Amino acid sequence: MKIDLSDTTSSKINKALVHGRRAIGTPAVGMVLTMVIVTDEENAYDSIKAAEEASHEHPSRTLVVIKRHARTPRDRTNSHLDAEVRVGADAGTGETVILRLYGEVSDHADSVVLPLLLPDAPVVVWWPVDAPEVPVKDPLGALAQRRITDMYAVESPLRALEARAAAYAPGDTDLAWTRLTPWRSMLAAALDQARTKITSAAVESEADNPSAELLARWLEARLEVSVERIVTAGPVVTAVRLGTAGGEIVIDRPEGPLATLSLPGQPSRTLALKVRSTSELIAEELRRLDADEMYAVALRGDNSEVLRASTGKESRV
Incomplete structure (x- = not known):
């Protein structure tokens, strides 16, 4: 079932989700996390498909944030939110809400997303492309227990790797690491x-x-x-x-x-030893939402912090 909402609000989207669940006869919410996908229009389809396939293992509410930044002063004043709500067979085993943010609303995506998060459930943010320089300090990234990036999606992957190493915080991970x-x-x-x-x-x-x-x-x-x-x-x-x-x-x-x-x-x-699909990589990342210490080791090429944490002593590495 699909519900289109134009010039809407987070409150109306929540009501549409409840209406959609009742309409298909599944009023109970059995989802285990909220997945927030921050992407552009070009990559939205593939990202949504991967998240919906991963939801068969991890039923989730998927919030797709597509920012339509203003190009002219007139666009800036035309600030609004459009949404497409999908439940049932159109959303894997969970729910999907596609949020298109226009004008000034695009600068406050966290305010739009916050009321739509599942209560008392983990939050995962995934940037298929154009990840922020410091994911944990991004307004959406700050809401999440897990922040997923993908260095394959950038023009200079090794430069991005160094940036990830400098900005690493517990909860960060990258699909370049998951592929390994x-x-x-x-x-x-x-x-x-x-x-x-x-x-x-x-x-x-x-x-x-x-x-x-x-x-x-x-x-x-x-x-x-x-x-x-x-x-x-x-x-x-x-x-x-x-x-x-x-x-x-x-x-x-x-x-x-x-x-x-x-x-x-x-x-x-x-x-x-096959090359796995994006949905398989995302599903793996959702199995554990604690800090990935080995990813930190690989980013920095340094095992000493992990050894100190496990032994309480300085490492010789």
Whole structure:
């Protein structure tokens, strides 16, 4: 069910949500969080689709904030809010409200969003594109327990990575880091099997890949070795090589959904390592809303703060 509201208010939107739930026979609210998507018109469709697919695992109220900034003084005076309310089959397993903010209202998106948040439920803000320089200080970001950005969506990913490192606050994360979960799991399993000291490491990927840089920094912090960055044709991360006294541990995925794992003295094995969809990445991020300490380690290439927090002692890293 879809309800269009022109020149509306947050109060009228809440009433429309109640009316929509009653109309489809589901007055009870069974959602576990509020997802706020801050995007532009061009990227709205893909972002909404990803959020709705993720809602099958995490039923949520999705608020899509599209700011239509004024281009002329006349536009500035034409300040209003339009909304599209979706419930039922049109909104995954939750509710979706698309908010289009015009004129001065676009400067106060937090005031529009605040009355629409689910009571006593976590808030997650996701910027598919054009994330703020300091997400935690953004008016919408300040409302959230989790703030999701994506360095793949910017023109200079490695420059954005440095900005994220400087501005990091607990609750921040990035989909460039989430994309590495299968790689990290596979590397951890390989190291458990090898049980040997790592003497060198290399990460191979396409140029300026933020996931590859995060992976290299994470390996440097955790293994205490220098990690070589090797540029290949891609796509994305194509291989990780860990040197040991007995030979190399290699995970190689030049293309496609399969990777080859090679351990010294053992036959090579083929493992699944596909490139996951945005909805799968978002669903993973919604499973845990506490601070992602390993993301902070990867951003800064420094493991000392995490070790101090866990042991109460200064780290030698």
